[in-house]
Amino acid sequence: MTPYTRGLHEIADGVWAWLQPDGGWGWSNAGLVAGQGASLLVDTLFDLALTGEMLAAMKPVTDAHPITDAVNTHGNGDHCFGNALLDAAVRIHGAPEVAERAHHESPEVISALLALDFGPLLNDYARRAFGPFAFDGVPLRTPDTPVLAATTLDVGGRQVRLLPLGPAHTAGDVAVHVPEVNVLFSGDLLFVGGTPLMWTGPARSWIDACEAMIALEPEVIVPGHGPVTTVEGVREVQAYLRHVGDRAREAHAAGKTWEQAAFEMDLDRFARLPLAERVVVTTYAEYRHLDPALPEANQLELFGLMARWESERNG
């Protein structure tokens, strides 16, 4: 079993995971698949320093097998803000929605969230979530090679499958499968040991995405956040989405607002997961599918409500 320690871990022949405990806000995982004379990077990290450190640690591999391709599994900054450090010749693959989301939640937007006065509750939450990262002057580089359907890449003679499985966590989630060694990089379709977060959904669609990952029968799975896992980790995310999706739909049918649904929800055993307050965003996203007329909530509103949820539950 791969230890959950910071850094590079070889998880199969010529396949590495870059792990960043504790897997909370911004602490994402990434990966490297090396072929003959070419490599594929799975995701960059939240800022340039973290990405630079990872690329330096990969150098013993990439000196012989340079990175020719990269994939952004989706458009959250902790999976793509480091793209600017890649050589200009590297092809960056990603769903078309990656660029849209990365611009919407750009480094400047997160910088502003940290700098402005939103009251002590949100300021404290934002500082705990995003304070450890450096967003000033991060040039945004987004994918240049759209992933519109399942695609096979040849990476120095190795076959790598890019599988669009969204909308689920976001509108454009792509998983990366290396069939020859049966390794799957799920991006944020999987959070292990922490609370899943649904920006887009609906839950049904994400549950289906989990089913598609299980059907690949992967032996080793690198989640977007948390320790390396197996299909058991996929089933656990499915169970969470079933629980929260069902409770949200029940609350909606009972005439409750999405805020009531989120604040009153019994999370059962999932209440023990770190960042349980993410249920605010997931409930909101599920309600948007139940009630398309629901006004759009902005990120500040959602983060403010997560901060309140956390303080109410944890006292």
Ligand SMILES: [Zn+2]
């Ligand atoms: Zn992430």
